[in-house]
Amino acid sequence: MDKAEKIWIDGKIVPWDDATVHLVSNTLHYGFGVFEGIRCYKAEGGAAVFRLREHMVRLARSAEVLGFSLPHSLDTLVEGTRAIIKANGFEQCYIRPLAYVGEGGMGLAYEECSVSVAIAVWYWGEYVGKGTVENGSRARVSTYARHHINTNMSKAKACGNYMLFQMARTEARRDGYDEALLLDSNGHVAEGSVEHIFLVRDGVLVTPPLTHLLEGITRDTVIVLARELGLEVREELFSRDHVLTSDEAFFAGTGAEVTPLVELDRRPIGSGKRGPVTKRIQDAYFDAVYGRSTGHPEWLTFV
Secondary structure (H helix, E strand, O other), X not given: OEEOOEEEEOOEEEEHXXXXXXXXXXXXXXXXXXXOOEXXXXXXXXXXXXXXXXXXXXXXXXXXXXXXXXXXOHHHHHHHHHHHHHHHOOOOEEEEEEEEEOOEOOOOOOOOOOEEEEEEEEEOOOOOOOOHHHHOEEEEEEEEEOOOOOOOOOOOOEHHHHHHHHHHHHHHHHOOOOEEEEEOOOOOEEEEOOOEEEEEEOOEEEEOOOOOOOOOHHHHHHHHHHHHOOOOEEEOOOOHHHHHOOOEEEEEEOOOEEEEEEEEOOEEOOOOOOOHHHHHXXXXXXXXXXXXXXXXXXXXXXX
């Protein structure tokens, strides 16, 4: 990542190096907070944030799941995002809204904690790895299981939840892979460390149901675009061997965008290269985020 010059905090724009949090803070100690990951693209017509309001709605819902309310309205957060991108002069960037307890609240009961919201932006390229969007990524099945549905609040994009995903991805990278693939507690394929997974089998797109997974905005985008392309999309549980015997596979997420998965546990998936269906989905996705298609203008918020 390349840091920016300024950060938005509770309605004020401050220098990057002045955006500090005290050592004694509930979020730092316990991971109590919620966040989002959003991208701004250099689109046809100018810098545009992809599905900004939907991301801020999910941020508010994540806070509600944890038991608190955001101190700012959705409109304020949307305008704050546009303001901080302008203040940094970005045409394209990654956006990280974070609702957190910045100081105090060392008890586990957080009812009286004061919540702040920050919006940081920076440049971030291909998240899974350089060249993987075209050439595909390699993953391993993680030794860590995805949280059980009743272990954590799985519908919240909560800071503390991501320690598991960080360990899974670190393990995979140390072993020479690009990404981890997590199974759930019953052995079904769940997701990557921060991405949903899609399989292509006989021309049909298959992805795990949202029973205990975060409601991915990129996932929803892929499903909408795939159906508009005439593809059948099914949500169903499947095992790791189902991945290995698929024609194609890919990850989908804000960071990963649409990244082919061409190898699992050193075994090729399909031809071992990006497949034609994945390429069609990629093309439709990038046409949407860059404003080259006119199908969903409501998905773009111009800065």
